[in-house]
Amino acid sequence: MTQGFDAGRVLRAGAGLPGFLTRVFDALADDVRAAMRNDPAARNPLEVVLAYPGVHALWAHRVSHGLWKAGLVTLPRVLSHAARFLTGIEIHPGATIGRGVFIDHGMGVVIGETATVGDGCLLYQGVVLGGTSLEKKKRHPDLDPDVVVGAGAIVLGPIRVGRGSRVGAGSVVIKDVPPQSTVVGIPARLVAQNGKSLRSPLDHANLPDPLVQTLQAIEERLATLESRATPAEAPVPLRTVRRARVSRRADRGTR
Ligand SMILES: CC(C)(COP(=O)(O)OP(=O)(O)OC[C@H]1O[C@@H](n2cnc3c(N)ncnc32)[C@H](O)[C@@H]1OP(=O)(O)O)[C@@H](O)C(=O)NCCC(=O)NCCS
Helix, strand or coil: CCCCCCHHHHHHHHHHHHHHHHHHHHHHHHHHHHHHHHCCCCCCHHHHHHHCHHHHHHHHHHHHHHHHHCCCCHHHHHHHHHHHHHHCCEECCCCEECCCCEECCCCCCEECCCCEECCCCEECCCCEEECCCCCCCCCCCEECCCCEECCCCEEECCCEECCCCEECCCCEECCCECCCEEEECCCCEEEEECCEECCCCCCHHHCCCHHHHHHHHHHHHHHHHHHHCCCCCCCCCHHHHHHHHHHHHHHHHHC
16 A cells, blocks of 8 residues: 655644754754853854864764664764864764763864763863773763863773863873862872862871881981081092992902
8 A cells, every 4th residue: 555645744844843943053052152151262153153173073973963863873973084084073973962062172082982971061182081891882981961071181981970070181080980079190089079179188098108208208317417417427429439449459459
């Protein structure tokens, strides 16, 4: 049986079009607002629309992600590849990116297939949200809303970075980060939480090394004693001791 022309379906689709276009426009406008909010160098929305690779990469991703969710594979990958060529930012079409996200500068950013980036996150150039497994399973990080990831930071594996947390530039994060925290270093360690520094005498995770402290104290005392010594008591420089040994050996040889 041939299927007849369904005028009702076409009309319903047509009626839904303005709503769809409004939602798309809102999402694109959110991306521009995020750039204006997070980049003091952004002068006006037109500049952002025309000259911000981070915004272009997100727009291309929103299209490729839609195609990916519709079940296509190769076309979204090609689109993502083209966006990478144009912007230097590689976002796998499978990655889920929230609204109001901003990728500043962007060159070298890599976002893996199973990563999620929450609303309002801010990523700088060189950030990698990478996987640690070769298996086809959840293997990339989740960034909760309003996370900031500094330039060149690498977040690895299926870990979670809590809401509002900050990852220092150049850090390598390999375990969960609690909300409202700051982590820095390789591997990244917690240095602040809820606006308070964790570098206190009671910060048991970062206790000072007693051996290094003792050696430093001995070195300081030696320097003080040497500075107080009279010329006769002053320590003989090592070079003089060696020269004396060499000349004694030479004397024994001539006798
Ligand atoms: C992590 C960051 C958000 C912390 O900012 P903050 O809350 O002002 O923290 P502070 O500057 O007080 O630093 C806290 C401690 O972490 C250390 N620290 C800060 N950033 C660090 C980093 N990227 N790597 C290693 N240590 C770092 C500081 O030396 C300080 O250590 P101390 O307590 O022993 O003195 C910020 O330093 C950062 O890296 N931002 C990324 C910005 C960026 O990438 N900009 C790119 C623009 S193009």
